Amino acid sequence: MKKDFTFIVYAENSFGILNRMINAFNRRRIRIRTLMASEDEQNPHTGSAGFILYTTEDMMRKVKPQIEKFIEVDHAHYEEGTAAFYQYLQQLSVEK
Amino acid sequence: MQQKAALQMKTDRLDSELPITGAEALIRSLIAESVDTIFGYPGGAIMPVYDALYLYGQRLNHILTRHEQGAIHAAQGYARASGKVGVVFVTSGPGATNLVTGLADAMIDSTPVVCITGQVASHLLGTDAFQETDVMNITIPVTKWSVQITRAEDIPAAVAKAFYIARTGRPGPVLIDITKDAQFGKAPFHYEPCHGLRTYHPKPQLNMEAVRAAAELINQSARPYILAGQGVLLSGAVEALKALAEKADIPVANTLLGLSSFPADHPLYVGFLGMHGNYSTNRNTNECDLLIAVGMRFDDRVTGDVSKYARQAKIIHIELDEAEINKIIKADVAVHADAKEALEALLPLVKPNRHSEWIASFRRYQQEEFEKIVSKDWFPATGLIKMGEVVHQLSELTQGQAIIVTDVGQHQMVTSRYYAFKRPRTHITSGGLGTMGFALPAAMGAALGAPHEQVIAIIGDGGFQMTLQELGTISQYHIPVKILVLNNSFLGMVRQWQQLFHESRYSFTEMVNPDFVKLLEAYGIPAARVTERDHLRDALQEFLSAPAPRFLEVKVEKEDNVFPMVPAGAAVSDMILEV
Ligand SMILES: Cc1ncc(C[n+]2csc(CCOP(=O)(O)OP(=O)(O)O)c2C)c(N)n1
Numbered sequence: 001m002k003k004d005f006t007f008i009v010y011a012e013n014s015f016g017i018l019n020r021m022i023n024a025f026n027r028r029r030i031r032i033r034t035l036m037a038s039e040d041e042q043n044p045h046t047g048s049a050g051f052i053l054y055t056t057e058d059m060m061r062k063v064k065p066q067i068e069k070f071i072e073v074d075h076a077h078y079e080e081g082t083a084a085f086y087q088y089l090q091q092l093s094v095e096k
Numbered sequence: 097m098q099q100k101a102a103l104q105m106k107t108d109r110l111d112s113e114l115p116i117t118g119a120e121a122l123i124r125s126l127i128a129e130s131v132d133t134i135f136g137y138p139g140g141a142i143m144p145v146y147d148a149l150y151l152y153g154q155r156l157n158h159i160l161t162r163h164e165q166g167a168i169h170a171a172q173g174y175a176r177a178s179g180k181v182g183v184v185f186v187t188s189g190p191g192a193t194n195l196v197t198g199l200a201d202a203m204i205d206s207t208p209v210v211c212i213t214g215q216v217a218s219h220l221l222g223t224d225a226f227q228e229t230d231v232m233n234i235t236i237p238v239t240k241w242s243v244q245i246t247r248a249e250d251i252p253a254a255v256a257k258a259f260y261i262a263r264t265g266r267p268g269p270v271l272i273d274i275t276k277d278a279q280f281g282k283a284p285f286h287y288e289p290c291h292g293l294r295t296y297h298p299k300p301q302l303n304m305e306a307v308r309a310a311a312e313l314i315n316q317s318a319r320p321y322i323l324a325g326q327g328v329l330l331s332g333a334v335e336a337l338k339a340l341a342e343k344a345d346i347p348v349a350n351t352l353l354g355l356s357s358f359p360a361d362h363p364l365y366v367g368f369l370g371m372h373g374n375y376s377t378n379r380n381t382n383e384c385d386l387l388i389a390v391g392m393r394f395d396d397r398v399t400g401d402v403s404k405y406a407r408q409a410k411i412i413h414i415e416l417d418e419a420e421i422n423k424i425i426k427a428d429v430a431v432h433a434d435a436k437e438a439l440e441a442l443l444p445l446v447k448p449n450r451h452s453e454w455i456a457s458f459r460r461y462q463q464e465e466f467e468k469i470v471s472k473d474w475f476p477a478t479g480l481i482k483m484g485e486v487v488h489q490l491s492e493l494t495q496g497q498a499i500i501v502t503d504v505g506q507h508q509m510v511t512s513r514y515y516a517f518k519r520p521r522t523h524i525t526s527g528g529l530g531t532m533g534f535a536l537p538a539a540m541g542a543a544l545g546a547p548h549e550q551v552i553a554i555i556g557d558g559g560f561q562m563t564l565q566e567l568g569t570i571s572q573y574h575i576p577v578k579i580l581v582l583n584n585s586f587l588g589m590v591r592q593w594q595q596l597f598h599e600s601r602y603s604f605t606e607m608v609n610p611d612f613v614k615l616l617e618a619y620g621i622p623a624a625r626v627t628e629r630d631h632l633r634d635a636l637q638e639f640l641s642a643p644a645p646r647f648l649e650v651k652v653e654k655e656d657n658v659f660p661m662v663p664a665g666a667a668v669s670d671m672i673l674e675v
Pocket residue numbers: 503504505506507508530531532533555556557558559560582584586587588589590
């Protein structure tokens with residue numbers, strides 16, 4: 001069953017990495033409902049991206065390692081629902 | 097450690113305090129990476145690099161192919177035969193876009209190549225300047241990593257990173273796009289090989305708990321079955337696999353890309369998997385009680401209907417790429433590891449065993465397949481020559497020792513079935529992408545990557561005509577490949593499907609071909625044609641013993657089919673021996 005998931009990725013801030021992530025979702029026809037990407041204030045060589053995705057749990061399980069295998073990606077995690085996405089936004093605004 | 101020190105010494109000698117151009121820095125970086133061969137095609141945006149290359153002609157062998165697709169397939173063939181990284185130079189715009197098929201092929205078949213594309217000057221990026229194309233975005237989905245360089249001083253580090261990424265972990269293609277101003281720009285040169293990256297961990301820590309769980313399943317199993325993929329070759333696990341199979345007496349089958357990872361004459365070798373694989377290997381997938389998948393990814397051509405695939409069995413999946421684990425087939429025990437490391441760790445934990453009755457069940461299916469199909473393919477009494485007898489005789493005459501490069505189609509499946517590969521890395525084909533036109537350039541690359549081996553390209557008349565301009569390259573550089581075209585005047589594999597699944601409506605699959613022998617003569621490559629069975633063996637013998645390059649066309653039966661077959665969407669156990 002499809003539902004909302006929060007998916008957060010931490011990565012090096014390099015050209016193309018956001019495209020790689022988005023491609024991975026598009027390729028599997030995963031709907032991106034919301035996207036926030038941001039440079040790390042302290043270290044602009046790194047950054048993170050938060051997504052609200054509408055898909056199945058099985059798809060989340062399969063797409064996570066596909067994203068983690070991108071060279072610049074440090075790690076990713078996901079959880080059901082949108083609450084984690086708003087916590088992530090809040091954290092970003094505190095850091096800023 | 098010693099290797100590292102030697103590399104450092106070599107790179108020290110290349111270092112220069114005096115600024116050198118970015119183009120020369122690229123060439124020196126490649127020398128520091130021990131590159132000896134480059135396949136490429138020049139053009140405006142990469143001219144500074146070619147100019148620098150001119151000065152280093154003694155140290156780097158550049159092969160001018162006749163098309164950029166030929167260059168990347170050649171680099172793939174070079175990489176697959178040698179175990180080294182293939183290198184490609186092309187210009188911007190159409191040069192870069194002509195790489196795309198090869199990148200996709202290398203990506204899906206885990207082949208390490210580093211492609212250097214020239215790019216317009218950085219101030220012209222995004223302006224639709226002449227031959228400017230957004231190569232970065234075009235190639236993102238088909239590269240393991242890519243980077244655009246706009247400053248000369250960034251070139252050495254980018255090259256170091258590119259080689260490290262291409263060859264480590266699950267290998268793959270990498271692209272470096274270098275703007276023309278970066279090629280012309282100057283900077284002092286210092287080369288530092290890359291040995292690690294913060295966010296990239298190519299070799300996972302072996303989880304001994306998973307290894308112990310796998311050993312336990314193997315020790316308990318009455319009908320264990322090993323499926324060996326290309327990961328075995330890539331990780332150098334051939335001996336470790338043999339040791340494990342022999343100790344626990346486990347039959348071994350190969351995926352398409354895994355062919356040559358287990359000797360075909362070994363008593364535990366049971367054959368080739370998948371849609372046009374062997375009868376026993378597919379049938380017994382649904383009869384084993386334990387499937388041990390090593391360095392393979394359960395491609396749909398292997399699994400058929402996933403919902404009916406090995407449901408009765410426990411599954412052990414040994415795989416380096418975590419994204420492949422549980423992607424298609426759920427593993428009961430997943431060993432996320434390098435195949436060699438995992439197999440070596442398993443070996444002492446696995447008990448010696450015997451599975452004679454289980455292995456005999458493969459032999460019974462093999463006998464059935466031999467009677468119904470193989471004997472007719474190898475020893476037909478009447479009709480035109482069959483692909484099966486050509487490949488069988490070639491296998492006998494070369495004793496399974498040649499490097500065989502196949503294209504895509506019926507001849508590819510027939511070769512996979514009937515060539516008895518005896519040594520690792522002797523089978524090169526386009527597996528995942530199924531790229532027609534792959535074989536001729538890939539064979540060129542293989543011949544340069546493994547100069548002491550006999551390299552034979554086996555190609556259909558359709559695929560041959562997709563990249564035959566590379567005959568010019570073969571002729572110019574006297575590249576010692578043997579080219580065997582099995583000509584059925586059809587796009588054979590598509591015609592077979594039309595016959596079986598579209599009521600013989602041969603919609604645009606018949607081909608009117610040129611006189612290939614005359615064509616080869618125009619390229620200055622000695623060529624012959626054989627049309628009759630009585631002359632086949634002599635023709636093959638002459639083809640093999642004559643100096644390379646050499647060409648042989650075999651006119652084969654036009655409407656022959658490759659059997660057995662798992663019809664698309666069917667279960668592996670529903671493989672059909674005939675219609
Ligand atoms: C570039 C490309 N285009 C189309 C196909 C689809 N295709 C798969 S096999 C095949 C027929 C190949 O014919 P031929 O090269 O003559 O070999 P044969 O099957 O007769 O041995 C085709 C068209 C493909 N695999 N690759």
